[in-house]
Amino acid sequence: MKQSRLASTTISATALALAFATAQAATSVEERVRGLVHKMTLAEKIGQMTQAERQHATPEDVKTYYLGAILNGGGSIPKENRRSDWVEMIRDYQAAAGGTRLGIPILYGADAVHGHNNVLGATIFPHNVALGATRNPQLARAIAAATAREVAATGIHWTFAPTLCVARDDRWGRAYECFGEDPELVSAFAGPFIRGLQGERLDGNNLAADKVLATAKHWVADGGTTYGTGDEGYAIDRGDTRLGADSLRAVHIAPYLPALKADVGSVMVSYSSVNGTKMHEHKALVTGTLKRELGFAGITLSDWSALGEIPAETNRARIVRAVNAGLDMVMEPEKWRDFITDLTAAVEAGEVSMARIDEAVTRILTTKFRAGLFEWPLPPLATAPDADHLIGHPAHRDLARQAVRESLVLLKNAGGLLPLDKKAKIFVAGDHADNIGLQSGGWTIEWQGKRGSITRGTTILDGIRALAEREVTYSPTGEGAAGHDVALIVVGEEPYAEGMGDYRPLPCSKCQPITLAKSQREMLARVQVSGVPMAVVILSGRPLMIAEDIGSWQAAVAAWLPGSEGAGVADVLFGEQAPSGKLPVTWPKSLAQLPINTGDAKYDPLFPYGFGLTYGAPSSIR
Incomplete structure (x- = not known):
């Protein structure tokens, strides 16, 4: 108007x-x-x-x-x-x-x-x-x-x-x-x-x-x-x-x-x-x-x-x-x-008193x-x-990047795959790796958020390329992993806000399955066939159901919805800062366990509330 x-x-x-x-x-x-x-x-x-x-x-x-x-x-x-x-x-x-x-x-x-x-x-x-x-x-x-x-x-x-x-x-x-x-x-x-x-x-x-x-x-x-x-x-x-x-x-x-x-x-x-x-x-x-x-x-x-x-x-x-x-x-x-x-x-009409109006005012x-x-x-x-x-001030962006670093939760690190070697030949896959809209989630520029370069910032791929000492190969769909030292795959949810993000069982017009999308599983399978060790970064507003998938991953990181400073994720992946985040929610094995919360009488999650590894510590057996 x-x-x-x-x-x-x-x-x-x-x-x-x-x-x-x-x-x-x-x-x-x-x-x-x-x-x-x-x-x-x-x-x-x-x-x-x-x-x-x-x-x-x-x-x-x-x-x-x-x-x-x-x-x-x-x-x-x-x-x-x-x-x-x-x-x-x-x-x-x-x-x-x-x-x-x-x-x-x-x-x-x-x-x-x-x-x-x-x-x-x-x-x-x-x-x-x-x-x-x-x-x-x-x-x-x-x-x-x-x-x-x-x-x-x-x-x-x-x-x-x-x-x-x-x-x-x-x-x-x-x-x-x-x-x-x-x-x-x-x-x-x-x-x-x-x-x-x-x-x-x-x-x-x-x-x-x-x-x-x-x-x-x-x-x-x-x-x-x-x-x-x-x-x-x-x-x-x-x-x-x-x-x-x-x-x-x-x-x-x-x-x-x-x-x-x-x-x-x-x-x-x-x-x-x-x-x-x-x-x-x-x-x-x-x-x-x-x-x-x-x-x-x-x-x-x-x-x-x-x-x-x-x-x-x-x-x-x-x-x-x-x-x-x-x-x-x-x-x-x-x-x-x-x-x-x-x-x-x-x-x-006396249905609301003047005293109530005066109190409110x-x-x-x-x-x-x-x-x-x-x-x-x-x-x-x-x-x-x-x-x-002041809008997007460098000091504010530095603060946001630090928050991203401190928020990452290392879920698995078999064989000490992470931190990445800056001299390694690195393959990156997944459209979440290079998309500010996807890494920011809902309530970003628009109510529901949206894909794409909706505002200024750095993507995870930007951060990886800035720290790697060799050229990084990127494929949104996962083709071409063979011959690399390590594959970094970034998966996650689409942006949503409020009720549009409620879990809806299939079939529905706008389902939120809280699982990896079919295309993401296909991408992971494509990379797995190459035999290249995989580190998977999950961008989501909540735990996704990964129990059936994580066994084939050498490393897994919960990066939540990091916002405009995606380079903070790369900082942790390369060991510029060791992971220190702890799960603020319980990570379930399956949808059948929901709701599941710390303190429940029957509590057998994939990862418990407060879980989080760091570099140099014993790897998760999960």
């Missing part, structure tokens, strides 16, 4: 800050918020509770409807996806918000879940499952801080990260968004990651200090849904988690405790259900547990159009259930006008003040002279 251009788009960041300054005589955030809420009309309050998508809401809409927040969906980008395009767009929105009666700035949110992954040329870090394999929360904090800098440089204030799911079933298509299957591991990453994004706490200076608001998601138990609860008989995304209260707390609520201690600014509620009740209408867990018991004081936010999944006959009824359950802001990307109309009618405004949004509606970094250099 073509967006309105306002004459004020050239207003400087300083002028915008002055335009948004309110209640300067107030001595506390509480007083400033109280004063604003007292002045606000119902329309202004409900506007603050509304988040629309950038393609469906213009700056003029922000001014007319007092919208509190804007976001972009995956793949939704302004103009040519340059940093300056993002800054210009957000400046337009903020100028419009500044032109309203009370001049309340908008929050702009984006899914920067493994780096600023919507933006062309940004650093794409490994997905969270890989970070879990590093066992290095401080590295994750540094990654979050680098991400915050790139996000702030585009004028954005808010990221919908980190995901604090505990992945209890690898058939779930979002498993790679989790740090692992064990709540203790996820908990170890929660606080450092949030502090990397936000700083130590929200103190009004966060945006000025190159930080952004974080979001702990998805409250709660999105990683524990029961397989087979969907309409099609196999869905697991947006499904139902069936657990007793003690298990729910021990496994799925536990990672939120360090997040709340880190003063996380927002919590996104899950599409899924707990014991049959959709989380978006689960008052006991949203208001009772999260807000009252655990003391969360920030913004509770719905997921994308999620109210539509509440089982009620009308949109108004769904809105009433969600808002009364404790939702403060509703992400209604396209039909946000209907949300405003129906919530207004519900309040006027108070939380939203308080969080905006505490982040420094009123003083800095456009993050200062967005107008810094050298801001263009």
Whole structure:
């Protein structure tokens, strides 16, 4: 949609800050918020509770409807996806918000879940499952801080990260968004990651200090849904988690405790259900547990159009259930006008109390003040002279490459095939070896991700060629291996996100079999016939079923979804750094074992949780 251009788009960041300054005589955030809420009309309050998508809401809409927040969906980008395009767009929105009666700035949110992954040329870090394999929360904090800098440089204030799911079933298509299957591991990453994004706490200076608001998601138990609860008989995304209260707390609520201690600014509620009740209408867990018991004081936010999944006959009824359950802001990307109309009618009819509306608006405004949004509606970094250099900054790429190195898990190394000899005659096979889109996975430039050179970075093949001292032979399909000293075969999954990645048994239109594709098995067989020793690198968001294949491989490495800096994989293959990663999830022998998790009574995996070899250590017998 073509967006309105306002004459004020050239207003400087300083002028915008002055335009948004309110209640300067107030001595506390509480007083400033109280004063604003007292002045606000119902329309202004409900506007603050509304988040629309950038393609469906213009700056003029922000001014007319007092919208509190804007976001972009995956793949939704302004103009040519340059940093300056993002800054210009957000400046337009903020100028419009500044032109309203009370001049309340908008929050702009984006899914920067493994780096600023919507933006062309940004650093794409490994997905969270890989970070879990590093066992290095401080590295994750540094990654979050680098991400915050790139996000702030585009004028954005808010990221919908980190995901604090505990992945209890690898058939779930979002498993790679989790740090692992064990709540203790996820908990170890929660606080450092949030502090990397936000700083130590929200103190009004966060945006000025190159930080952004974080979001702990998805409250709660999105990683524990029961397989087979969907309409099609196999869905697991947006499904139902069936657990007793003690298990729910021990496994799925536990990672939120360090997040709340880190003063996380927002919590996104899950599409899924707990014991049959959709989380978006689960008052006991949203208001009772999260807000009252655990003391969360920030913004509770719905997921994308999620109210539509509440089982009620009308949109108004769904809105009433969600808002009364404790939702403060509703992400209604396209039909946000209907949300405003129906919530207004519900309040006027007494179906939602003014006290509930005022609580929601108070939380939203308080969080905006505490982040420094009123003083800095456009993050200062967005107008810094050298801001263009922050997108994909070399220091950020170096950090991403280090994360790739630390995340690799050596599963097998018979005869010490790895590390590779730089003087060896090396054969590389598999299209995953030379494809940034495949190595980055979902949530990369587009929502589902895609094959190809979708952004800047280095492929695994680039890294191998840079380190090898002889010419490297490459064949996407595996022909021509004979006569080489070693064959390096890179296999893996196609990109996917959310429910599109759920395991689906054959036959289906878009199956996710969690096994090697037929073409990959044929390629491996082709290389095996050559008699050349094989080292196999697996690029995936979860363990693939390889028990029937790994016996013919001399070496195997789990490289997860490494992102834009594929050369980090080559660093480990050549011994520039020894492998140190440990499995953040259990690697099963077969699909029949799923779900399988550490601590299960019957636990006989292919590789256990925490497994990981290194060079010079005894090789796995598997």
